[in-house]
Amino acid sequence: MTRSLLAFCIWLVPLAILAAPNGKQLYTRHCSVCHNDNGMGGIGLPLNGEKIEHFPRDYVFKTIRLGREGRVMPAFGKLSDAQIDAIVDYVFSWKKTSERAEYSDQKITGNPKAGAELFARKCAACHGKDGKSNGLGTGVTTSRERKFKVVPPALNNPGFLASASDYWIYDTIQNGRRGTIMPPQKKLKLTDQQVKDIVSHIRSFEQSYQKHEALEEDQPTLVFDSPYDFDTTVHNLKQSLKGLNFRYFPDRYMEMGLAPDKEINKKQLSLRFCNFNQLYKLINIDPRLGIVLPCRITVVEQPDGAVKLYLINMKMAARLFNNTQLTEIAEQMHDSVMELIDEATL
Amino acid sequence: MNRCKKTIWLRSVLLCLLWLMVAPAQAENMIMVRVHQNFDNTMILLKEALNDYGYRIAHIQKCDGGLSGFGYKTDEYKSVFFGKFQEMRHLTGTHPELIPYLPLKIAVMKENDSILLAALNPLSLSALFPNEDLQNQFGRWESDLRAIFDELAASKEL
CATH class of the missing domain: 1.10.760.10 (Cytochrome c-like domain)
Structure with a gap:
């Protein structure tokens, strides 16, 4: 009898928690x-x-x-x-x-x-x-x-x-x-x-209202080949950033800060850039935007010497915030960054 | 243990497990927490918690400094980049498509009397990067972030 009661109570504890x-x-x-x-x-x-x-x-x-x-x-x-x-x-x-x-x-x-x-x-x-x-x-x-x-x-x-x-x-x-x-x-x-x-x-x-459906061509990461070597690609990108009115921050290697300088890969460079006018507007729409900002293009030299550019697909990242106002601006930003990549890798 | 006892025990355990599975049923795109500390203390506690879980802060981006410098009114706002060196080297080699998402990042922002911390939920990357070998990694990051955020939320004022 006692055992049955005990078993019953064991059953009841999670049930009670679920019920209330x-x-x-x-x-x-x-x-x-x-x-x-x-x-x-x-x-x-x-x-x-x-x-x-x-x-x-x-x-x-x-x-x-x-x-x-x-x-x-x-x-x-x-x-x-x-x-x-x-x-x-x-x-x-x-x-x-x-x-x-x-x-x-x-x-x-x-x-x-x-x-x-x-x-x-x-x-x-x-x-x-x-x-x-x-x-x-x-x-x-x-x-x-x-x-x-x-x-x-x-x-x-x-x-x-x-x-x-x-x-x-x-x-x-x-x-x-x-x-x-x-x-x-x-x-x-x-x-x-x-x-x-x-x-x-x-x-x-x-x-x-129409049901939003993800576009098939949406990829979370955009990857581009550069026809230039590592240093020239970085130089070109900086020139294009200036031309498009972006401010870029000091160079940072991807692994910087995580290991002693002599150990880090110096062929993975993150170019961080921002348009503060747009940033201000964006964080007024959703202050949490810092989790995907600042804009970054990472330039990586592959073991065979080929250079690739990696960046977040802003259109897709913006959707994570469930905010139409943000998505619209992200689409404009996406277009600017595409223009920038075109210029730098032409 | 006789058969009846075994069955009861097994059922109870299963029910508890079921409850545990239901209780934290969340997979939002973001993980957030509200911390009742001042901004500087929050940054200190965050650094300590990240270290405790084996991460290192790679860099702190002062978003507020940049905005103020351009004449915009803003409260304190920083982005904390963090990671584990070997993990990052391995992932950027095997899954270069993750490069733009690394190092991991936490946005730290003041909101009135408290501080909000927000991070992209690593589990939300699962749908974007369905490779099987990445799923455990996303799960580990998610679990670490939740634990770190829970610690900060429960922290006593310094």
Whole structure:
């Protein structure tokens, strides 16, 4: 009998842990690095105070599950429903009122064409004319200059539209959002029908979504052959960098700092370069960008004397950040660097 | 051990293993941690932790210095390049396609009263470089980075 009970308890321990996830622990592990301890906000939006007072539970749940494609917030597809529920419970424990915010799932019928015109006049200054937000990056990071105290959300986003019901959007326009600059309907001078028209317009963004598929030719590393010897290739690259307005840093051999100088391979040189104007813009979009910066081209002389250039495929690396704004700039950077390689290896 | 006992024991172990597999279910593109230290202390602790795991700091890129020098407002921000000499020499020889991703890198940035550390999750490279012999390497890096970040997150103020 005792043995059976013991065995039963052994079974129960992990089951109990699985059955009752700890919201605080889960929040600390998955969310606090961006949303800060106690939801004060950082790279991610603030989750405490007035801002989430009227957030419906379902909206927060779906936001965690689906994320915001192209807007830093990742989709937490591997968390169980119970784990997400526990996180939502923990976040909602910061609410000042125990009032439960619930909104109808009914569709709102409005005139999306009229809504588009109103959106351009009343909403686009903050949410962007295409609904993708006018604020660079997300959240409330105050460490750098910000146009908005809290970056206005991108409404034209599959994650947002799948999480927000029509009536939740309607309520937000009607009542504004306390703790942010989002004004209520009265201040926007909108009629009830006009609010519905705007909701219909926002909902119509869904029609333009296409599933992103990786291009077959995408390679994580770009490799180029140089027709020149090692020193000439390095010299050519520096000349091209200057010509394209990049600033390059002092030469560094790849193994430098990891072993005594006499042991390091001096035929593997990393040319690090930067355009500070662009760097500033990029880290305002996502401050974590340092994990792939500065731009680098590594020049390597092979044992047979042939010289190859290696660099990160910026277009592909940018996608790791789940940030459309970043991806667009990375594509421009990619083109500049291709031009640079062409010039240097011509 | 009789058969029944064995079965119960085995099932319990299996269940625990299952739980362990589910609990750290994460493979995000980035590994991040928030550290409640000042910037200088974080750098000291990071250096110590990297050394403890056999890595050496190759270089520290002062992104903040560069930006300030060009008149941009920025908080403290550094990129720490680190690695193991023999490991890097071996990998650049056998898998030159990894060259742009080496040495490994951690971005260290101030955010209000705390410090954020971010690194590319080495496991996210698995999909990009599917060679079988690299998978253990990515797994080791990932496990080291998580352990280092956990140590820093748990560190007491110096």
